[in-house]
Amino acid sequence: MVQSVSLEQLRKDAVDIFHNGFACSESVIYSIRKNFELDMSDDAFAMSTGFPWGLGGAGCLCGAVAGGTMCIGYVFGRRKPGEPAGECHKLTNEFADAITAKFGATCCGRLIAPYGDRNSPERKSFCTDLVEFAVTEAAKIIAREKGIKAE
Numbered sequence: 001m002v003q004s005v006s007l008e009q010l011r012k013d014a015v016d017i018f019h020n021g022f023a024c025s026e027s028v029i030y031s032i033r034k035n036f037e038l039d040m041s042d043d044a045f046a047m048s049t050g051f052p053w054g055l056g057g058a059g060c061l062c063g064a065v066a067g068g069t070m071c072i073g074y075v076f077g078r079r080k081p082g083e084p085a086g087e088c089h090k091l092t093n094e095f096a097d098a099i100t101a102k103f104g105a106t107c108c109g110r111l112i113a114p115y116g117d118r119n120s121p122e123r124k125s126f127c128t129d130l131v132e133f134a135v136t137e138a139a140k141i142i143a144r145e146k147g148i149k150a151e
Contacts, residue, residue, distance in 0.1 A: 002037050004149035007136055010035045014135040015128055023052035024127060028067030028135045036142065040074060052108075053118070059109025064131045065099055068138035075142050091141050098137045103130060 014031035022030055025048035033040045048070060050056045051063035069092050076088040099106050111130065115123035143150035 001146060002035070002148060004151070005035050005139060005143055007139060007150055010135055010139050011132045014131050018128060018131050023049070023063055024131050024134075025049075025051035025063035025067035025070070027131050028064050028138065029071055031135050032068075032071040032139060032142070035139070036075075036148070038071075038074065044070065044074070054108030060107060062099070062106055062108040062111055062130065062134075064127070064134035065096065065106045068095055068134045071138050072141060076145065091145065095134075095137055095141055099130075099134060102133055 010031050013034055014027045017030050018024065018027035022045070026045045029040075029044050029048055032038065033044065048063070048067055051061065051066040054060040054062065072091050072095060073088055076091055078085050078088070096106050103111055105111050112118060112123050112126065115126060117123065140150055142148070
């Protein structure tokens with residue numbers, strides 16, 4: 001893992017890939033993996049492909065929130081049954097609280113409801129902001145807990 005991470009570069013990478021073929025969850029994972037130099041398989045992208053549009057269109061959990069949660073879990077989650085999960089839960093809750101405080105929800109359907117047409121440029125702009133915020137907040141948590149400089 002790196003000694004420092006540029007939050008500006010992290011956001012740029014997430015937005016670039018979000019506008020060039022990856023959805024929200026995949027974009028957050030891509031950027032965190034790249035900028036923290038995590039030894040994470042491309043399988044993580046595949047595992048997150050079903051999250052956009054709130055679990056494949058169901059309108060539930062926001063994909064950007066899911067991607068950030070997956071990254072926090074990758075770094076702080078348990079690897080064996082019975083290992084403590086409390087720290088990961090605490091950090092994930094902090095992440096979800098930050099999303100809710102900024103956007104009012106973590107549910108994709110509620111978040112994008114004001115935009116009506118999910119293909120509208122206004123909805124894409126909103127989701128771009130959400131991806132930027134989610135990747136930044138997840139990165140700040142990871143950096144803080146791992147003693148990595150994040151600016």
